[in-house]
Amino acid sequence: MLCRDIQTWVLIFLVISPTIFNISLSAGLDSRRAAKKRRMSEKVRKMFYHAYDNYMTYAFPHDELKPLTKTFTNSLSELGNLKLEYLPQKYNGSALTLIESLSSLVIMGNNTEFEKAVLWLSDNLTFDVDARINLFECNIRVLGGLVSSHILATDSTSRLVQGLYKNQLLFLAEDLGRRFLPAFDTPTGLPYAWINLKYGVMENETTETSTSGCGSLILEMGALSRLTGDPRFESAALQALRKLWSMRSSLNLLGTTLDVATGEWIEYSSGIGAGVDSFYEYLIKAHILFGRDEFWRMFQSAYLAVQKYFRHGPWYHEADMRTGKATYWQLTSLQAFWPGLQVLVGDIAAANSSHREFVYLWEKFGVLPERYLLDHQMLHPTEKYYPLRPELAESTFYLYQATKDPWYIEVGESIVDSLNLYTKVEGGFASIKDVTTMDLEDHQHSFFLAEMCKYLYLLFDDSFLVDRNYIFTTEGHPLPVMSSWHERIPTYIQSNGTSVKSENLAKRAHAMSLRVCPATTLNSGHSSQRIESACHIHDARGDHRCSTDDDCGVDSTTCRQRSCSMAGYCGLWFFV
Template sequence: MFFHGWNNYLTLAYPEDELNPILCNGRGSDKLNPGNININDILGDYSLTIIDTLDTLAVLGEHEMFEDAVNKVLRDVSFNQDNRVQIFETNIRILGGLLSAHILATDPSYGHTIKGYNGGLLRLAQDLADRLIPAFQYTKTGIPYPRVNLRHGVQRTETVETCTAGAGSLVLEFGVLSRLTNNTYYEDVAKRAMRALWNRRSDIDLLGNVINIQTGQWIHTASSTGAGIDSYFEYLFKAYVLFGEAEYLDMFEDAYRAIMQHVRDPSGYLYRNVHMSSGALMATWVDSLSSFWPGLQVLYGDLDSAIKGHLIFYNIWRRYHALPERFDFYRKTVDIGFYPLRPEFIESTYYLYRATRDPFYLHVGEMVLEDLNNRTRLPCGFATIGDVRTGRLEDRMESFLLSETLKYLYLLFDTDNSFNKIDSNFVFTTEGHFLPLAGQYLKKPTSAASTPNKIDNRMCLLHNIDTLLQQHQHHHYIQHPHNLDISSIPYRPETDFAAAIVGSNSNEDNDEETFITSSILSDMLHSKGHCISPQTIQVERQYRKQEQQSFELTFNTDVRTHQLHRQSPKFVELVGGFLSRSLSGLKLEITKRSHRSGGGFQVTRG
């Protein structure tokens, strides 16, 4: 899949920024309509896709292709462009891609050094950062302008409104650039912006979504874990992992505590849009960008919450074979059906598999892989889904497909990959770029950094699985599953509860099989995700073969069964003596018997 997208980009689109998989050509900035920010925020005529994909080539072990791509960038790319681009997107895609590739090309410990390479990518990165710096220089708060012209700086008419994620997700790339160039200015301005946002949090430690960079007043007061605010929290925690400075962890833990108290709904599965000052509900949708949150929770060590949150997006994906941009959990319908091949859901799947080794997450990865191939693959690449309900495609293959989505899929299945075995302070940025930082670039720890109970920044929790699991001894997370192990995610009550939240059937009906659906089971699920005592229920379904006939299934709930299965039963007696491992995900195959065999129906598999 990767090489299908990559080779078509190089053949049909390079040196332009992106590939048009329907027209089979390339696209750059929209010169005819400079106000088209959907295109021009990201595309700056700087060969975006090749830069964004450099470290993916290294992750795949393609050393020669990595070296060839680096040489193309050094030969062809210039940032002296009369283009107005978004600070955030340029930082995470271009600056991050250059820095990651520079480290891989120079550090022999990762196995991808390039003979004769003399730091050209780092010089390009510094040139780009210098072109972004004007966004920080004319604000009263230190929060940067959202856009800058790469040649002329900030325009006089530039908006003074920016989102929290856009202004507060710069410190990883700017910080690494400062350490590598021995110029603290880049890191200082990024950290100042992050602090300026944090200092304007509400009394309950929540941040809004959009702020005025000159007055510091919040324009949009919704707080969430999704679009417009998402990566701010990600960069707080990952900055601590990478740089080891306790200030980042202190801010993250306060923010995390507030989110879990005010943004997470009482069930523990959904993270809503709430008012930053009161915690009152402001919208009944979740967006696809917030599917990154379970992955961050894994890194932080909150596996229980990560599993529940991931199941929401898993069931949305199963229902639509993609992840819509917005899903309304109240109406249980798509709010915005757009899916541009985003990586966040598979990113969280990758982290959860690394932490639990539950084969369920390999199944999730296989599901995503098959749906991408079946729904978005075209002869010239992979296309954006314009509406997940109809399957309508749009002519765009964004760079993050190669930079993140397929990278995380590959790492999910390639368990022996060397990048899965690195045991040091590195992170994947919000664009999926690999950023390590050698000890020589770390600042000396302060006394606060050695405070007890702080996470050791030298050991990312993702790679210290034993430590992570010891923190959750009250649950069993399988490391070496076997056939009779029913602690895997599909057999746990949380799975059906999450399916009920999004209105998804636990299993699909067809002409040959009839199943008990999660909509029926949902009435038996406790709000915390536990099964209550089984009740006698009768289920009538139509068997669609030659003639319409009905059958009846009854759960036996005598006193003994009622007492035995008061919470989360592992086995439930059915009429006729059939047994099920668990009420959650119960699946029966019903076969019609011939008249010679006495007629009726028979449970043939379950």
């Protein structure tokens, strides 16, 4: 009897012990992962303060830090100003890096330093300066930083700057927004790319601008209108966006550069990189933030066109907006934001596929080069630099939020290790001049603190996002998703076809928790028909092989037409 009882208990133990072992193993694994995330978040915190403290010591209140020489640059008037024209003589900076750091300070829990910074800006910052600035750059960095920080300072749950803050950042933002408005006084309503903060549009100012430059203003200027009650900011940005959308081709593609006076395109080649990138980003984020179906309809059409005409397997080339034919076959570091955008619409598989291509390049070079020629599998001969761009870290953060796959934590760790190995110097973090030699450049861009450190920190510690709904601007500044900002509550359709209840909308619409694919419906009489969703677009090019020369585009280095071989692969015409 005793023997039989012992046998029974042995059998029971053999049955349940694997389960106990697996539970114990899983708990141990979770514990190790949590410890690793804590360790990595602390590493990122130290990175941020190394950059921030050196800026405050050697550059503040000027715009940006020069970490190699431990000096400063008043760069707000230089951003986008490649020829360095019309630089001001008496401009002494606008504390650009401090403004860009404000929301990162809050996310990392340093309310004391945030309060000090807010009060200093309240007493000292002025925009009544004779400085010609790039509207897009000043909008996403300065206006976006001020609007976001005002919201954080007045958040009832944060209890920041109690009794001392009287909406000073909002007053500064409103003043800056008013200085933007003359830029929109054009025959088309499309804004000039450049404006003088003190005197408005300069005489003989260039009328050339980019798609991003006039189509990526709606978040910051829309939020400013909602906060101040002055509709002019949102109205100007919305008018420009609508005009830009009306200029799309019959394929729903837009070019890269245009003329704000004539409304004519200058550059017809387009893609998802520089000059166009944030246009796509702001359509979907404006839909989430403001609830306008108009933004979703624009985005859906544009996104489907990108998938049809730019996508080639896991990466995206450029194409002519008029014909959809391939032009340039290249990856640029700015394109690395795209997987993060795809997470917002639930296209996780496609996001992961593209993200891995950028990770491969990061691992190959140690950082992400500015431009990589896909048709030659080589670096661009002159654009071999890495200016601390944060887009890969941004997409890594979004994908981890969507999947909780620990592989993305490993990617984040690799990014942190590379930055510390190659770009950290005694005076801060320096840009890389050439990824083949890792020679450094004397510039610490403000977006390193606004985006790179923020997204890496949130990857490892997302406690700031618990029970809060935010979208992040293209410069990484958080804006809350609030029903009071929605003109009309948008309706989402889940993959099973059922509607999302309005009381759950805030969670569904949240950029971090959007796990359903938004779609629109057409109502016809008593029935409604669901139209094509942007999720899970199949690759239009099948096996990615060519059928005609037009499929192959132009060679990236010689600018010669590439040919489609008899075997169906793209090559290069060689002329004698």
